[in-house]
Amino acid sequence: MTPAGSLLAAEGLHKAFGRTTALDGVDFSIHPGEVVAVLGPSGSGKSTLLHCLAGIVLPDSGTVRYGDHDVTGMNDAQRSALRRSDFGFVFQFGQLVPELTCLENVALPLRLNGVKRKEAQRHAREWLERLEVEDTAGSRPGEVSGGQGQRVAVARALAARPRVIFADEPTGALDSLNGERVMTLLTDAARDTNAAVVLVTHEARVAAYSDREIVVRDGKVKDMLAGLL
Amino acid sequence: MTLLGPRTNGGPAGRGAPSREAAGPALPALPGSPPAGPAAWLRDLVMGLRFAASGGREGWIRTALTAVGVGLGVAVLFLGASVPSLLDSWHGREKARESLGQEHPPRPADNTLLYARADTRFHHQDIRGRLVRPDGAHPPKPPGVAELPRPGTMLVSPALKALLDSSDGRALRERLPYRVVGTIGDDGLQGPAELTYLAGSSALTERLGGSRIDHFGMEFVQRPMRAPAVVLVIMTCVALLTPVVVFIGTSVRFGNERREQRLAALRLVGADVRTTRRIAAGEALLGSLAGLVLGAGFFLGGRQLASVVTLWDINVFPSDIVPDPLLAALVAVLVPAAAVLVTLFAQRGVTVEPLGVIRNRPPVRRRLWWRPLVPLTGAGLLLTVSRDVGRADSPLNTVWLATGATLLLLGVTALLPWLVDAVVRRLRGGPVPWQLATRRLQLNSGAATRAVAGITVAVAGAIAVHMTFTGMQAGFAGAHARSSPVVEMTGRTDGWAQVRHALTLLRGTEGVRTAGGTIDSAVAAADDRGRYMDGSDFRVADSVYATVGDCDRLARIADLGSCRDGDVFFTDNLEDRAFVRPGARLNLDPPEGIGPVRPPQPWTLPATARAVRAKADDDGLPVHSILITPSAVDVGRMHQPLMNLSVRYDPRTPDAVEHIRTTAMRINPTLGVVARAENRHDGQYDSLRAGLFIGAVVTLLLIGAGLVVSTVEQLYEHRRLLSVLDAFGTRRTTLGWSVLWQTAIPVVLGLLLAVGGGLALGILLLSLIDSAVFVDWPVVAGMAGAGAAVILLVTVVSLPPLWRMMRPDGLRTE
Amino acid sequence: MSIGHTLLGLLESGPRHGYDLKRAFDEHFGHDRPLHYGQVYSTMSRLLKNGLVEVDGVEAGAGPERKRYAITDAGVTDVAQWLARPEKPEPYLQSTLYTKVVLALLTGRDAAELLDTQRTEHLRLMRGLTERKRKGDLADQLICDHALFHLEADLRWLELTAARLDKLAAVIGS
Structure with missing residues (x-):
């Protein structure tokens, strides 16, 4: 059963890579506008959980529900389409297309959704301004600093107005100041658009931007809110 | 790193330093220092x-x-x-x-033979034929022949044997009425595909075209x-x-x-x-x-x-x-x-x-200024030699030409990086895959351009060479297409009776409409013993042609008015041959320098001989000749008279020319047969063209393989990004198309340049050989198609690794 | 921690030589970082000047280390005030947590459980600080950052320790 009012919910997720069990019966749910931090030691299955929730990876068993949709029952094309239209992503590394300018990078999800180039770029420019990196618009990712690049990436994750934003160590490659700024901008923007944020991190300071946290350890999840209740 | 064990540059940097200072400048090499x-x-x-x-x-x-x-x-x-x-x-x-015959023919002896060409042509394939008739028991033998064939038998090359044995060769078996008794060894063949035979003949005479020789081999x-x-x-x-x-x-x-x-x-x-x-x-x-x-x-x-x-x-x-x-x-x-x-x-x-x-x-900004200079220099070189080459083949001209052609070809390559840069820089917008591809090329087009440069040269070269061949062939074909359906035969003869016999045979041949013939020989003034030509040691008489033929035939050469057998005419354009006049004493066997001096064969130009106006022949040239009807002269007294037969056939009859050749072989195997409408150059370059095309395709494939490797390598470097794009929900087709465009843009530009350069070079070369410019569009299209195939190939082969790299493994940071 | 107040406190039990003072300080508070003698000397000079101590006597040889100090009345008052004043509560729980973790292990409890509970508590505090930082001025931000970093350090230490102890427990258990 999906917890009432939740936007994205997972139940009994199992996933193994060869003989390594990454997820061993995981439940999860998130509401619109909520920021949930996924904590846990390295190799505990945090990223795998994120990948399963986002429909990038199919779990071996268990279900992921997004609104009325059964994500685990979708085929590859349907899940891709869902990710294009409803999800946004921020990763630690290698996410900006090095050949495209920052503006084009931000416009990319919109364009993948079929928005016309001019329109997509106008929209993208607004997001760059919002993330305070409008002057990078014409530069290529290789020409901007790490902090700027990450802000561009956040702008890109938000540009298509996703309902859920998946952020996997979004500040992992940044210094504290830039990391904080990125987190502030990311969570502010998400709250403004009532988007849910699944935030995978191993840093408590980053997790402090969440509304609640869950802990993944050895493939199992401990929902601290549930634990408290 | 164990490989490095023995040679880590002498270990820690400081090791030798103190002793170095102590020993001063003249320090011997330390033990263990790198060689x-x-x-x-x-x-x-x-x-x-x-x-x-x-x-x-x-x-x-x-x-x-x-x-x-x-x-x-x-x-x-x-x-x-x-x-x-x-x-x-x-x-x-x-x-x-x-052996082309010896300058001083030997007398018949135990070790001599008569040797004659009996070439023919069968369905566009030349067949080299030779007849032998030994004079004695110990004739010379050509290489690859253990024993000379007896009369009525022949030795054949393996390729000819295969042709004769095949169903296609039935008509040829009819034409070569000799029993196959063996094959000619490799020593006697130019190559494994050569069609040749060596037949024994009992009818061959010197008068019918045989040369007497005592050895094979020539300079x-x-x-x-x-x-x-x-x-x-x-x-x-x-x-x-x-x-x-x-x-x-x-x-x-x-x-x-x-x-x-x-x-x-x-x-x-x-x-x-x-x-x-x-x-x-x-x-x-x-x-x-x-x-x-x-x-x-x-x-x-x-x-x-x-x-x-x-x-x-x-x-x-x-x-x-x-x-x-x-x-x-x-x-x-x-x-x-x-x-x-x-x-x-x-x-x-x-x-x-x-x-x-x-x-x-x-990052190199590719400059334009020097690039066009290379092909232009090439074109300049080609243009400056232009007018001479057809006539004079000097080594200098050849070098000049080759340099020009090479510069033009390579110059096209020099233009490519600039062109790709310039075009790609101007590309804006477009759908996402197109944008990804153009942006990637804007960032770094070097690798792709380098690979495509190979395609450009290969294709430009192939097009130019093809065009030249095709132009040459089109020229030949055009010339032949205009010529009438006529087969001409030339050979030695021993008398008018043979002409009559030949004409009878020819007229009975399938497809033949009309047949006519003459015997031609040289005639000189009776008292002309010849004079030494400048710088030579033999004497040549001032001679004119005598043409023996029936009234019908002669009437084609000149306006005879009335004609009966026994009449003699001479054409009125023999003004400079004063000795040709009615009643003049002439010699039917004028001295011609080669061989022993023969006694004169006197003949009187009859007093009734009339001057007649010469007509232009088929080629538009009037004949200068004494025209003699058969009974007015004894052809046997002429020295080596030539029989010229001309056959007009119905071009709609299948294989008419082949039938005529078979008849010609029956008339006299040593007859030379030329079908005017038959394009001997047709197919001459076929294997070269095929080879060139295969070469170009192989080259394209090779370059394609190189492109695959560099594309996959590039994808591999981007695998994390590809995973991220997949997470975004990017369609695989989107990235597939971007790989396609990324390959297609440089390849298409390269092919465009190649076609342009190739056509320019081809046109220049054709103008050199004074041939009409003829663009071989199918070849151009074929090359373009091959280029497109390369693009597709590279894309298709790159797709599986692309799909593989779009998996979420690349998202793992640990 | 104030060295001056500590030394004063030590003198309350009776006059001491400078060298004695250092030894007593090291014994009680120095742990693995003993007090440098120069610090004692300079601190005592300052206290002397402020009238919080006096020189009670000098032994033969008269080196600075042979001075004997005694606390004055003013000094006694000063110590009392210092002890009475409450410290601003700092989220500086290392020693307590350390004790708890060791105790958890010794009593066969799950260190990870303890960690998770503590982290939730920490995060609750950190969320508050983060929120305050978002809305506050620069000074607020600096203060909050200070606290956040300390809290994070706690958690890190806790995580590391938990991981180590789990491993250790596994080794012992097997």
């Missing part, structure tokens, strides 16, 4: 070789591709190095087996290749070799990124910059050495194909293709050396530092 000079070179090259050999699957693929590229280059170079020996053996066999005057042919050969080589060179250059760069990482690791443990360069060179060397072995293999395997290839009528045995040892050794040394040099060149401007690679080469 210098050639020793260091050798050691580092060997280490590179070991890296290349132990580089895992990817290392092997890279080495294998380098080896294939180098191997193809080596094979082509070996083939080039074999050309001298090839021509030597080819000409050698021709010289040894042939063969080598026919020099005409300049256009040389240019074509050179261009073919350039067109095929350049891509191979490009491919070698590209293939030694394969996996550069990975190699640089490895070298950086080496730097971290103490190798210096020069050492890393040498190690890199060593890695390239392995592929290169393997390529040498592979090339030898390609060459040995490829030359087996020699039997089926005929270029410029040259077809040779595989064993004839032996590289000149010196040239082969040069190839064996230069190719690996070149691979090493290319690697070192590729490393120029790249400094491998312990913690990574620094490219201190600023």
Whole structure:
């Protein structure tokens, strides 16, 4: 059963890579506008959980529900389409297309959704301004600093107005100041658009931007809110 | 890193320092210090070789591709190095087996024979035929023949035997009425595909065209290749070799990124910059050495194909293709050396530092100004020689031409990087895949352009060479298409009766509409004993032609008015031959210098002979001749009179010409037969064209393989990004299309340049040989199609790795 | 921690030589970082000047280390005030947590459980600080950052320790 009012919910997720069990019966749910931090030691299955929730990876068993949709029952094309239209992503590394300018990078999800180039770029420019990196618009990712690049990436994750934003160590490659700024901008923007944020991190300071946290350890999840209740 | 164990540059840097200071400047080399000079070179090259050999699957693929590229280059170079020996053996066999008749014919003896040509042509294939009639028991024998065939039998080449035995050869069996009693050995053949026979004849006489000889073999005057042919050969080589060179250059760069990482690791443990360069060179060397072995293999395997290839009528045995040892050794040394040099060149401007690679080469802004100069210079060279070449084939002209053609071809390549840059820079917007592709090319078009340059040269060369061939052939074909359906036959005869017999036979042949014939011979004034020509030691008389024919035939040559057998006429355009006048005493066997002096054969031009107006013949030229009806002269008194038969046939009758040839063989095997409408050049270049096309396609495939490798390598470098794009929900087709565009843009630009350059070069070459410009669109289309196929191939082959790299594995940060 | 107040406190039990003072300080508070003698000397000079101590006597040889100090009345008052004043509560729980973790392990409890509970508590505090930082001025931000970093350090230490102890427990258990 999906917890009432939740936007994205997972139940009994199992996933193994060869003989390594990454997820061993995981439940999860998130509401619109909520920021949930996924904590846990390295190799505990945090990223795998994120990948399963986002429909990038199919779990071996268990279900992921997004609104009325059964994500685990979708085929590859349907899940891709869902990710294009409803999800946004921020990763630690290698996410900006090095050949495209920052503006084009931000416009990319919109364009993948079929928005016309001019329109997509106008929209993208607004997001760059919002993330305070409008002057990078014409530069290529290789020409901007790490902090700027990450802000561009956040702008890109938000540009298509996703309902859920998946952020996997979004500040992992940044210094504290830039990391904080990125987190502030990311969570502010998400709250403004009532988007849910699944935030995978191993840093408590980053997790402090969440509304609640869950802990993944050895493939199992401990929902601290549930634990408290 | 155990490889580095013995040679970590003498261990910690500080070790030798104090003693160095203490010992002052004149310090002997420390034990354990790195070797210098050639020793260091050798050691580092060997280490590179070991890296290349132990580089895992990817290392092997890279080495294998380098080896294939180098191997193809080596094979082509070996083939080039074999050309001298090839021509030597080819000409050698021709010289040894042939005789054109001896300047001083021997008297009939035990060791002489009569020898005559009995060539024919069967369905566009020339068949070399020779007749022999020994005078005694010990005649000479040509090479490859153990025993001369008896009358009514023949020896045939294996290829002719196969043709005769096939169902296609039935009509030919009818034409060659000899029993096959054996085959001619390889020594007596120019090549394995040669169609030839040697038949025994009991009817052959000197008068019917036989030459008496006492030995085979002659001083063969080598026919020099005409300049256009040389240019074509050179261009073919350039067109095929350049891509191979490009491919070698590209293939030694394969996996550069990975190699640089490895070298950086080496730097971290103490190798210096020069050492890393040498190690890199060593890695390239392995592929290169393997390529040498592979090339030898390609060459040995490829030359087996020699039997089926005929270029410029040259077809040779595989064993004839032996590289000149010196040239082969040069190839064996230069190719690996070149691979090493290319690697070192590729490393120029790249400094491998312990913690990574620094490219201190600023991004090259490709400038236009010098690039057009190369092809323009080439075109200029071609234009300046233009008018001379057809007539005078001087070595200078040939060099001039070849240089021009080569510059034009290579110049097209020089334009390509600029063109790709310039076009790509202007590309804006478009759908996402297009945008991804153009942006990628804007960032770095070098690798793709380098690879495509090979395509450009190959295709431009192929188009130009094709056009030239096609133009030449179209010229021939045009000339032949205009000519009437006429077969002409020429041969020795012994009298008018043979002409009558021949005409009867011809008129009874399927497809023949009309047949006519004359006998022609030279006639001089009776008292003219000849005079010495300038600089020669034989005498030649002032002669005119005498044409023997019936009234119908003669009426075609001149307006006779009335004519009856026994009449004699002379054409009114013989003003400068004052001795031709009614009643004049003439000689039917005028001195002609060669052979013993024969007694004169006096004949009186009858007093009734009339001057008549000459008509122009089929070719528009009027005849100058004494016209004699058959009964007015005894042809037997003429010296070696020529029978000229002309047959007009119905072109709609299938194989009419073949039937006529068969009849001609019955009339006299030594008759020369020429069908005017038959284009002898048709098919002459077919195998060359096919070869060129195959070569171009193979080149394209080769370049395609190179593009696949560099594309996959690039995808691999981007695997994390690809995973991220997949997470975004990017469609696979979107990225697939971007790979396609990324390949397609440079290839299409390259092909456009190639077509432009190829057409320009082709037009220039055609104008050199005064041929009408004729663009071989099917070939252009074929090449464009092959280019499109390469694009598709590269894309399709790159898709599985692309799909694989779009998996979420790349998202893992640990 | 104030060295001056500590030394004063030590003198309350009776006059001491400078060298004695250092030894007593090291014994009680120095742990693995003993007090430098120069610090004692300079601190005592300052206290002398402020009238919080006096020189009670000098032994033969008269080096600075042979001075004997005694606390004055003013000094006694000063110590009392210092002890009475409450410290601003700092989220500086290392020693307590350390004790708890060791105790958890010794009593066979799950260190990870303890960690999770503590982290939730920490995060709750950190969320508050983060929120305050978002809305506050620069000074607020600096203060909050200071606290956040300390809290994070706690958690890190806790995580590391938990991981180590789990491993250790596993080794012992097996």
